[in-house]
Amino acid sequence: MLSLLLACAFVSRMFWGWLTDRIGGLGAVFAGSACQAVAIAAFTGTQGEAGLFAISAAYGLGFSGIIPAYVVAIREFFPSAEASWRVPTLLFTGMSGMAFGGWFAGALYDHFGFYAPAFAAGALFNLANLAVIGFLVVRLARRARLPAVLPA
Numbered sequence: 001m002l003s004l005l006l007a008c009a010f011v012s013r014m015f016w017g018w019l020t021d022r023i024g025g026l027g028a029v030f031a032g033s034a035c036q037a038v039a040i041a042a043f044t045g046t047q048g049e050a051g052l053f054a055i056s057a058a059y060g061l062g063f064s065g066i067i068p069a070y071v072v073a074i075r076e077f078f079p080s081a082e083a084s085w086r087v088p089t090l091l092f093t094g095m096s097g098m099a100f101g102g103w104f105a106g107a108l109y110d111h112f113g114f115y116a117p118a119f120a121a122g123a124l125f126n127l128a129n130l131a132v133i134g135f136l137v138v139r140l141a142r143r144a145r146l147p148a149v150l151p152a
Contacts, residue, residue, distance in 0.1 A: 001056040008060030016065025025073030026140060028065055030133045035062025037126035043119040067094055101125065
């Protein structure tokens, strides 16, 4: 399943690059996070091997574009002179979150003895991420619609 997930992530990376160029980094982060949240929530109700493989593929399709889209969003919203510390900070926090997620999922499995609570926790963390990114997307859209104020 992991090989299928990673193969789908590899194949879809080009799609996410194309989408990021069309809708911007923040929009692509939101779209990728939404795909990932739906796929990880689907894991909670899947029991069969074929379903697990299908959802692993879907998860890989959504997973691959998020981190590069975050880097593009940083490029869009901050000066390039700040990239030397913003991008590594983003990558460190993102990878730390993924490491915590893996550890936490294992701890939940050890406690409950099955994976559904771990997948449910992953879906909840994804929903929290979607709420933050959605807030930023809405804020950006509102800011784009406001008329420019000229200095007096």
